[in-house]
Amino acid sequence: MNALLYALVVVIWGTTWIAISLQQQSGISTNVAVFWRFFISALVLFTFVVLCRKLQKLAVKDHLFCMLQACCIFGFNFVCFYYAVQYISSGLEAVIFSMAVIFNTLNAKLFFGQQVSTRFYPAALLGGLGIIALFWHDVVGSTLNNHTLMGIGLCVLGTYGFSLGNMISARHQKQGLDIFTTNAYGMLYGSILMALIAGFKQDEFFPAMEFSAVSALLYLAIFGSVIGFTAYFYLVGRIGAGKAAYSTLLFPLVALVISTIWEGYQWHMNAVIGVILILCGNAIFFIQAPKFRLSQMLKRS
Known part of the structure; x- marks a missing residue:
């Protein structure tokens, strides 16, 4: 189930x-x-929970947390990302x-x-190095000026908002x-x-x-928000915020594969190295190494 949710999040948010x-x-x-993205998403979710009789009554305190979550992950963070791309x-x-991997891990320790x-x-080290290698030309091609700093600041702020939204979802669960x-309430707010x-x-x-x-709007609302966020938050509850956030490192890989097919993206050595590093990081995070006990080794010998 975890692998299915993980793959679903990566594929949907990667597209x-x-x-x-x-x-x-x-x-x-x-x-x-x-x-419009989150209004449509909220409408779809409320329709679903009402028809399925799954709408849960929330206390005032829970509504306040949903409002806070809305600010963090269903509102301001997207504004930060949309405006940041104008500068970087x-x-x-x-x-x-x-x-987000680092923020989620540290925030989970701080709050829980x-x-x-x-x-x-x-x-995290391999994943971070992999992302840098993957977009090496973008990193070295950016000149450090006020516009670049503005874009970086907005992106960091949006990423931290995303992480706080993860923590609130963990609190809900x-x-x-x-x-x-x-x-549904978070997207409505x-x-x-x-x-x-x-x-x-x-406007x-x-x-x-x-x-x-x-x-595009309908895809973002239904797949990117309703299905994507639901699967992702289930993942946060099942494997933890830090591991769930590691999926964010795989989004660019999906995007680049699609770009290769539709736009003729050319793979260079730095991109190949980046992919290898990211996949190695995933392997370290999720593949359980076999455990050997000393007594078993002595018996075999």
């Missing part, structure tokens, strides 16, 4: 970059794009987002007292709350937040969009 790119090309404002390359953004596995350090219900921001900035809520942009 959302295409939809985001199509959405940005349509000219729709960032605030309105995020609003998507490759550099992927490198920075890989810090979870011990850091000895596997974390070599796996520890309290026995249903993921579908908390996600996130859409309300983005609607208020868009209204304040006088156009109903811009003219081509079929490709509408399709």
Whole structure:
């Protein structure tokens, strides 16, 4: 089950970059794009939980946590990422987002007292080096100026918001709350937040969009949000936030494979090395090494 959830998250979130790119090309404002994405997601989730009679009654305190989660992972963090790409390359953004592994592991220790596995350090190191190698040309090609620093700052802020959203989801599950219900409320509150921001900035809520942009929006809402976040948060509850966040290192690999097929992306040695390092990091994190006891070895000898 864990492997299925992990693969589902990697494949879905590894393909959302295409939809985001199509959405940005349509000219729709960032605030309105995020609003519609999570409004549609909330509508789908509420319809599902009501029809299946799975809608759970939440206490006021739980609603407040859902609102906080909305700010962290269903609102402001996406605004940070969307604006950051105006200042830095998507490759550099992927490198920075890989810090989610570190943030999740440290936050899990800070908020829940979870011990850091000895596997974390070599796996995180290999994964981080792999992402840097994968996007080496983007990293070395970026000049350090005010715009670059702004993009880096926004991306770090968005990544930390993503991590805090993970912690709140872990809190929900520890309290026995249903993921579908908390996600539905979180996405609803996130859409309300983005609607208020868009209204304040006088953004156009109903811009003219081509079929490709509408399709991209529906993909982001249903697959990227409803299915993707639900699977991911289940993963957080089952294997821990640190291990779940390691899936973020695999998103770029899926994106590059698709880019190779559809856009003719050329693989260079740095990209191959990056893939190998990331896969090695995954192996360290998830593959259980066989345990040998001294008594068994003595018997065999």
